Amino acid sequence: MSRLSVNIDHVATLRQTRSAKFPDPVHAAVMAEQAGADGITLHLRGDRRHIADRDVYLIRQIVTSHMTLEISAKQEMIDIALQIKPDMVTLVPERTGEQTTERGFDLPEEGGELESPVEQLATEGIIVALFVNPTEENMKTAAALGADYVELNTTYYAEAESFEEEVSALRTIEKAAHLASKLKLGVAAGHALNYRNVTNIAAIEPVEELSIGHSIIARAVFVGIEQAVREMKSIIRTAREPRIA
Numbered sequence: 001m002s003r004l005s006v007n008i009d010h011v012a013t014l015r016q017t018r019s020a021k022f023p024d025p026v027h028a029a030v031m032a033e034q035a036g037a038d039g040i041t042l043h044l045r046g047d048r049r050h051i052a053d054r055d056v057y058l059i060r061q062i063v064t065s066h067m068t069l070e071i072s073a074k075q076e077m078i079d080i081a082l083q084i085k086p087d088m089v090t091l092v093p094e095r096t097g098e099q100t101t102e103r104g105f106d107l108p109e110e111g112g113e114l115e116s117p118v119e120q121l122a123t124e125g126i127i128v129a130l131f132v133n134p135t136e137e138n139m140k141t142a143a144a145l146g147a148d149y150v151e152l153n154t155t156y157y158a159e160a161e162s163f164e165e166e167v168s169a170l171r172t173i174e175k176a177a178h179l180a181s182k183l184k185l186g187v188a189a190g191h192a193l194n195y196r197n198v199t200n201i202a203a204i205e206p207v208e209e210l211s212i213g214h215s216i217i218a219r220a221v222f223v224g225i226e227q228a229v230r231e232m233k234s235i236i237r238t239a240r241e242p243r244i245a
């Protein structure tokens, strides 16, 4: 069964719409863990649009499961990570002004810029993941760079406009996941996963961890974060059970 890391960024988004003190993503992290989250993920963006530095410091102190910090590979962010020491850092490409992470790294093209960040984080014993599109070249380059994990970008699968497109994107992710595992990389997956489309991804054997935010926080508005996390966990839990044809 894949682990579920709950991304709490959008609790902070709601807080920032009023520059208020609530809802507090720290509170959300505690409740998500109590409901069975296997980890907490937060993305400290260069523009501090949702998660603030204070959230990262506090969450490091209260998380008892596994903390993943998503950041760009800029030195300013690497320095924060080295100071905070999350369990895992996921490096992501970040474009100023983007609504959400728009793409995974193209490692054969961009890998050179990641060499030093990966090394600095690894030296401090932080697990390093690279957010990548599911291509053979990306898996091979991630392994060559010394990353511990790849996080496979599931956006193309999640946003497929036809059944054929969805199946094709799923096969691409499956292939990349198996190759990554063969190359001794840990495999995570995420972005745009929800209560409907998560099953196929959670069913892929090498996928160890799912990183899910928006759909869980959106559901939490109606049913509360504990139930929203429990429901997602339950879908993930049964995803690898044999299905009746």
Ligand code: PXP
Residues within 6 Å of the ligand: 007, 009, 043, 070, 090, 092, 100, 101, 131, 151, 190, 191, 192, 193, 211, 212, 213, 214, 215
């Ligand atoms: N993985 C990465 C690398 C991301 O940047 C994000 C969004 O911050 C997620 C997963 C979670 O995506 P979503 O909010 O669509 O579940």
